[in-house]
Amino acid sequence: MRWRGRRQSSNIDDRRGRGRRRSPAGGGGIRIPVSGRRGGLGGLVLIVVIVVVAGALGIDPVRLLSGGPATVSAPPAQSPARDDATTQFVATVLAETEDVWNAIFAEAGGDYPEPTLVLFEGQVRSACGFAGAASGPFYCPADSRLYIDLQFFDELARRFNASGDFAQAYVIAHEVGHHVQNVIGVLPEFNRMRRQMSRTEANAMSVRVELQADCFAGVWGYHTAQRGLLERGDLREALNAATQIGDDTIQRRTQGFIVPESFSHGTAEQRRTWFARGFETGRLDACDTFNARV
Template sequence: MEWKGRRQSDNIEDRRGRAPRSGNPFGRGGNPFGRGGIKLPGGGMRRASGGGIKTIIILAVVFFVLKFMGIDPLQILAGGNPGASVGGQSSTQQISPARQDEMTQFVATVLAETEDVWNGVMKSQGESYREPTLVLFSGSVQSACGNASAASGPFYCPGDEKVYIDLTFYDELAQRFKASGDFAQAYVLAHEVGHHVQNLIGVLPKFNQMRQSMSQTEQNRMSIRVELQADCFAGIWGHYTAQKGILERGDLEEALNAAQQIGDDTLQRRTQGYVVPESFNHGTSAQRKEWFARGFESGRLDACDTFNNPV
């Protein structure tokens, strides 16, 4: 992707190195991520009451969770500062200053490209496009949707209309999940912007209202449709970006490979050795590739109706 030298967005908020404010880690709605589109395996723990054997079990679980995240519990007990961890490496040390600068310029350029595309698409529909803000953070961050850590991956919060990303995610994506390349990275950001588009056209508000009366299984099924539509919207962005002539040979394959690597089935098979289809909430690898390709090939909003078509 020939991105260097192109316009960079001013809608960037840099919070790297800033400690998050304290508050309810699950926000008002019980979901710390609003609509998170690219999440890698991980998760938190609910608080437990009581003592004795329960405390021992909880401490044991915490120990292994920290080890899985690449944090040395013994270092914490010794008073060390392991930093926020992504994929076994400290997010405060993983990227050099020069790499940070380059990646910052990259995401600012990609964000500008999404602004150009969606301003045009929305104008063609007789609507205006309200541009989102991209928040860069390191380790953890406070959003209108609550606290989130870098281990959760990039996410969009409809409460403040901001996309959040710790740039160490891109190294995690390439090294651990074998989805490298600048267009793969751009797809991730375009997917989150796709959630913003969904928020503007009313998809997310309707889903968040409906989910309150849904079972977990029903929520997962509807969530898959929401996520696949965001993939399709990312494909629409790719369609118009390709028309500008800035894509290079292999770029489309990079995006499709990223979609393959972060499908629910592929992630579960890689991390736990088996799949649980009932727990899927983002879509299989085949589904994610298919819907990104639909948007990429058509460039049309009506091609991304995941709610009235089989997924």
């Protein structure tokens, strides 16, 4: 990926070096919860149809669904980012996502509230609770922030056999995809409805949420490619990363067998397919994972 010398985002909160906190027992809340009672899924299907149709018609889906961008509490003062190559890279990728999503939202008549990327070491406290580096990168809808311990990129290459700068960019773009879902109302609606879902139903719907974030990452990749920023092999890196972090791939690697009803992010094939769909089309209406066979 041709990223050097390009604009870097100022929406970076570097919390590295602030010391490590011990996570309280049972703390977290960093993943979309999957517990709850049994219930229907029609409301979420309807809201995604509204998003897709409104976007296709050039109507602002943000205001249509939620009356405006998500409101969050005032964030704490940000710390300046360190000046190292990896930090510069993630700041550049974040800037590229800002450029793409600002343009997409503007075309639909809306404004894109840019998220902040929090860099941490070991453990971090977010509005969703405490999280450790072992949990991997995550998005917290309660504060509209992305969180990542940059050591994850080393683990991505070493443990998951997914190296390359565009594999890393895919990870960031996927979390930004969750932010887009939060802004247009998909995550809030899912979090409301999950209270009436069984664990199995919520897992199944979580897969569709994650696959849409993969597709949104692919949409970003499409527009990045159109700007001439991708190099030979970049797409292969992203598709390999999507494959290596599929639920089935991870379960086979860690426990030797798979449990499909426990999947919450999607299989390797599903993740690869939906990223590719966004990358090939560059359209949000191609990312309707809620009304398609996944």
